[in-house]
Amino acid sequence: MELSLENLNKAASTNGVIIGILSTVIGVVTYYVFPSLLGSMSFGIGTLVVSLLIYIFFTLDLKKKIGGFWTFKEALKGIFLMSFIAGLVYSLANVVFYKFIEPGAFEKIAGFMESGMSQTFENMGMEQEKIDEAVAKQIEGIKAQYDPTFAQFFKNLGIAVIIQFVMSLIFAAIFKKEAPVFASAGEDEEE
Secondary structure (H helix, E strand, O other), X not given: OOOOHHHHHHHHHHHHHHHHHHHHHHHHHHHHHOHHHHHOHHHHHHHHHHHHHHHHHHHHHHHHHOOOXXXXXXXXXXXXXXXXXXXXXXXXXHHHHHHHHOOOHHHHHHHHHHXXXXXXXXXXXXXXXXXXXXXXXXXXXXXXXXXOOHHHHHHHHHHHHHHHHHHHHHHHHHHOEOOOOOOOHHHHHHO
């Protein structure tokens, strides 16, 4: 496939939708099969690593779909569009899931998170009063992710866009590959 803005946008959009659906499925399956993991710090780190691997796979797939060569600008545009659409699909699916399908999910998840955070803070040697205060503050912050108001949804989306853009800058710098300037020796001999 020859590189064109249309091809890049189409491939990036398709990959973004796939990533968004994949992320949603992982989240929903985790909620139903292993809900206690949602309060685990190690699960959060594991999810971050898996997400990075998924984005790397789909970035390489995107690069391959457009011919294997792209400038930094083209890579940034494609990767950012892909991650933006993935984030939008995931965010909208989460709102639908946590607001309409499982409206009491936050209380269930908060219990696991409270337990996990309390244990972590105890291991750090914090006093119980400070643990209770820190956990309450963290739970309130997490509520904005699982049960957001209209304003919180757009605030979360704005923060996600900034993070996606920074990630896209990094990935574009890593995965850019300019097309060769000179033709190979085999092509010169044929002419």
